[in-house]
Amino acid sequence: MNTKSLKSRIRQNRTVYAMLLPGFIFLVLFAIYPIVWILRMMFYQYTSFGDFNFTGLKNFSTLIHDEMFWNALKNTLVYAFFKLIITIPLSFVLAYFVNMKLRGRMIYRSIYFMPTIISVSIMSTVFYLIFNPYNGSVNQLLMTLGIVDEPINWFGNQFAMVTVLLIAVWGALGNYMTYFLSGLATIPTDIYESAELDGATGWKRLWHITIPMMAPITQTVIMLALIQAFKDYENIMVLTGGGPNNCTETLYLYIYRLMFPMGDSYGNVVLNYGYGATVAFATAIIVGIITMLYLRWSRKMDETF
Amino acid sequence: MGIKARTRLTHGLLYVFLTIFAVVILYPVVYVLCGSLKTNLQLMGGGSLLPTTWEFGNFIEVWEKANFAQYTFNSVFIAAFSTAGAVILSSMTAFCLARCDFPGRKILKNLYMMTMFIALGAVTLRPLYTLAVQTGLQNSLWPIILITIGAQGNNVFLVTKFVSGLPKELDEAAILDGCGPFRLYYMVLLPLLKPILATVALFQFRIAWNDYITSSVFTMTRPELRPLTVGVVQLKYGASAAAEYHLMMAGAAISIIPMLLVYLLCNRYFVEGTTSGSVKG
Numbered sequence: 001m002n003t004k005s006l007k008s009r010i011r012q013n014r015t016v017y018a019m020l021l022p023g024f025i026f027l028v029l030f031a032i033y034p035i036v037w038i039l040r041m042m043f044y045q046y047t048s049f050g051d052f053n054f055t056g057l058k059n060f061s062t063l064i065h066d067e068m069f070w071n072a073l074k075n076t077l078v079y080a081f082f083k084l085i086i087t088i089p090l091s092f093v094l095a096y097f098v099n100m101k102l103r104g105r106m107i108y109r110s111i112y113f114m115p116t117i118i119s120v121s122i123m124s125t126v127f128y129l130i131f132n133p134y135n136g137s138v139n140q141l142l143m144t145l146g147i148v149d150e151p152i153n154w155f156g157n158q159f160a161m162v163t164v165l166l167i168a169v170w171g172a173l174g175n176y177m178t179y180f181l182s183g184l185a186t187i188p189t190d191i192y193e194s195a196e197l198d199g200a201t202g203w204k205r206l207w208h209i210t211i212p213m214m215a216p217i218t219q220t221v222i223m224l225a226l227i228q229a230f231k232d233y234e235n236i237m238v239l240t241g242g243g244p245n246n247c248t249e250t251l252y253l254y255i256y257r258l259m260f261p262m263g264d265s266y267g268n269v270v271l272n273y274g275y276g277a278t279v280a281f282a283t284a285i286i287v288g289i290i291t292m293l294y295l296r297w298s299r300k301m302d303e304t305f
Numbered sequence: 306m307g308i309k310a311r312t313r314l315t316h317g318l319l320y321v322f323l324t325i326f327a328v329v330i331l332y333p334v335v336y337v338l339c340g341s342l343k344t345n346l347q348l349m350g351g352g353s354l355l356p357t358t359w360e361f362g363n364f365i366e367v368w369e370k371a372n373f374a375q376y377t378f379n380s381v382f383i384a385a386f387s388t389a390g391a392v393i394l395s396s397m398t399a400f401c402l403a404r405c406d407f408p409g410r411k412i413l414k415n416l417y418m419m420t421m422f423i424a425l426g427a428v429t430l431r432p433l434y435t436l437a438v439q440t441g442l443q444n445s446l447w448p449i450i451l452i453t454i455g456a457q458g459n460n461v462f463l464v465t466k467f468v469s470g471l472p473k474e475l476d477e478a479a480i481l482d483g484c485g486p487f488r489l490y491y492m493v494l495l496p497l498l499k500p501i502l503a504t505v506a507l508f509q510f511r512i513a514w515n516d517y518i519t520s521s522v523f524t525m526t527r528p529e530l531r532p533l534t535v536g537v538v539q540l541k542y543g544a545s546a547a548a549e550y551h552l553m554m555a556g557a558a559i560s561i562i563p564m565l566l567v568y569l570l571c572n573r574y575f576v577e578g579t580t581s582g583s584v585k586g
Contacts, residue, residue, distance in 0.1 A: 009408055019400075019401050019487060027416060033432065097319055102316070109576075116579075117565075119534050119564070120517065125537055126333050126557055130332075130333060140351050170333070173330070178579045178580055179580055230424075233427075276428055280425050
């Protein structure tokens with residue numbers, strides 16, 4: 001194609017470009033500009049308004065020796081691992097059951113999906129009361145049933161991460177159940193019918209037909225869940241603020257606190273745009289690498305089985 | 306044991322299992338709805354789920370004294386404009402990407418795809434906050450509206466797929482009649498996009514109504530701009546937090562009841578929309 005025809009094609013499409021412009025402005029402003037900003041700010045020390053200087057790779061050497069960063073990375077991995085290990089099988093089981101021809105299955109589906117439409121911050125506030133060690137319903141229930149003798153400190157060092165995880169699972173189950181349901185709907189019914197003729201029912205049917213046929217969709221669901229688990233921090237911010245002693249602080253929360261160390265966050269972090277940008281960049285790379293490793297590993301699993 | 310009895314038994318166990326989960330999932334929501342009608346003393350004391358006295362006055366108190374009338378207005382304002390903006394932007398962009406052959410189409414499509422995979426979290430709010438201060442927008446709700454609209458990558462992707470599924474003959478007939486791209490979009494295709502745009506609107510409404518992080522960053526020094534989510538969470542940090550459990554619950558109820566109503570009416574769109582964008586084999 002020569003330049004003349006390109007020029008005339010551009011001119012021909014003037015209206016189209018005009019229609020794309022508003023969307024393009026949003027794209028530049030909210031997706032591209034922040035990325036460029038981060039890529040630049042990584043090399044600067046920028047601590048207060050109008051006062052910043054080029055420091056080269058200093059932020060990266062800070063990162064390597066930053067205990068808070070490694071702690072947040074460890075917590076993020078623990079959080080993501082346990083969230084997936086609990087949520088994925090459980091949401092599959094729920095999907096499998098509400099996909100059966102049971103009376104009232106639509107009601108169950110709607111109930112399980114409900115947490116995904118309600119504000120995470122509001123529900124975290126509510127859970128904060130429900131898990132309150134002194135008068136929360138969880139401790140009351142456990143003590144009435146005689147499971148524990150004295151109240152559990154759900155937001156203490158020992159249990160804070162468990163509490164955060166339980167609440168995260170509550171919020172996520174319905175979402176992944178819905179993904180699995182759409183997968184189950186794609187399995188043709190005649191496969192089940194012919195299996196039934198061969199005498200495969202119940203567990204056999206689940207093990208030999210449903211699970212293998214769901215493998216590809218499960219891979220996608222795990223990937224989506226993995227990326228989402230790394231991104232969660234609104235719930236943790238409201239529930240624990242990363243505490244106590246940073247034991248529930250994740251990477252995204254740490255970035256937030258470097259960028260806006262006021263309001264909800266505690267005072268043990270100092271405002272530092274430049275370094276915050278470095279941590280954000282490192283986090284994006286880490287999430288990217290883990291996602292890629294997972295994709296390669298799951299493809300290998302495909303070939304083996 | 307006969308086959309029939311066995312199926313009945315397994316079904317019974319199944320219902321027990323499903324119902325236990327349903328109760329666990331529903332409990333916090335019921336806790337809010339009932340808690341919003343309790344006295345503060347009742348909430349502090351724990352005990353029964355149902356309120357012993359019905360304190361409808363909680364709502365009046367939170368509405369008038371805790372400034373929730375303002376917070377509700379802010380939430381409605383943010384959600385309305387954010388939803389309208391998302392529908393217009395995503396449909397117009399998706400139409401061009403799916404139906405118009407212009408130089409740069411491939412690059413633009415890839416840029417939109419890219420935005421779906423890069424998530425940087427709160428870091429993006431810092432340059433945008435600075436930008437809002439420079440343009441003087443930080444004293445209004447507009448930064449929150451614009452940021453919740455964002456790049457629209459997901460929605461553009463969703464609508465583009467839908468437009469591609471519509472028959473091309475529609476366009477050809479309209480172009481023969483002398484329609485330009487804008488009229489083709491506005492008169493011919495837009496009416497056909499209703500189902501997918503309903504999903505887009507619903508999802509955007511959910512994002513904007515439930516937004517907490519962007520709103521809390523942009524309203525840290527301006528309490529009068531807070532939406533409901535920030536208003537409720539702030540009560541947790543308030544100086545007299547322990548004395549205001551009942552206000553917290555009433556505020557939370559004001560925030561979640563509209564969402565629950567929307568969900569009751571449009572539950573199907575939510576479920577379809579959740580899966581149509583991301584999972585396809």
